Amino acid sequence: MVQIKALYYRYQHQIGFSIILIIVGISLLIWWQVSQSSDGVSSKDFTTIAAHQKNAKKSEKIKKTINNEKSANIVIDVKGAVHRPGVYYFDKQPIVAEVLSRAGGTLSSVDSVRINLAATLTNGQVLYVPMGNEQVPDTYPLPGQSPQNMQDNLQDNRSNQSSNDKINLNTADSAALQKLPGIGEKRAQDIIKQRETMGGFKVVTDLQEVNGIGAKTFAKLKPLVTV
Structure with a gap:
């Protein structure tokens, strides 16, 4: 017993220092493991949150589009010499100028004099935009004109051109x-x-x-x- 005490008093500083090193080492090991675990969870959570936000925005956009289409009272089918032919939805009766704007405007070959930009369109109507002197199909008369009026105007134009x-x-x-x-x-x-x-x-x-x-x-x- 006396020998043990003698050894302890002789090496007490070394023993204390060693114990401190062991405690510090164990503490660093525990901290490193906790830190790695925390970083992994944070990164995973961040990726998951970002994915959820992206999906939420996409779902919200689709939902908004569907709601707009459901709430739209007027549907117009745009054909012919425009930059973006297709079907367009409106909350109220649009005029030709508004519809053409949504369709990207007319091509450069279109004779704008033939088109009544202030004419009002109705639900389910087809807006056919002719190129140059192209004859408009009887089934798709220009807004504000009947097929007969368009034919008469075309003949008058040809007659005037011939006269000139x-x-x-x-x-x-x-x-x-x-x-x-x-x-x-x-x-x-x-x-x-x-x-x-x-x-x-x-x-x-x-x-x-x-x-x-x-x-x-x-x-x-x-x-x-x-x-």
């Missing part, structure tokens, strides 16, 4: 008149002289009053001139 291509006997100069078949410089001058004498041609048939223009020549000129 004709040579006006009352305003054409000698060079323009010489573009007509069978009309040379002398005959052109005769036409100008005759219209000055008559105070202007009243009808196309007055052209027959010009010397040298008979029935056969007039028949060739009639579809090419106007007054």
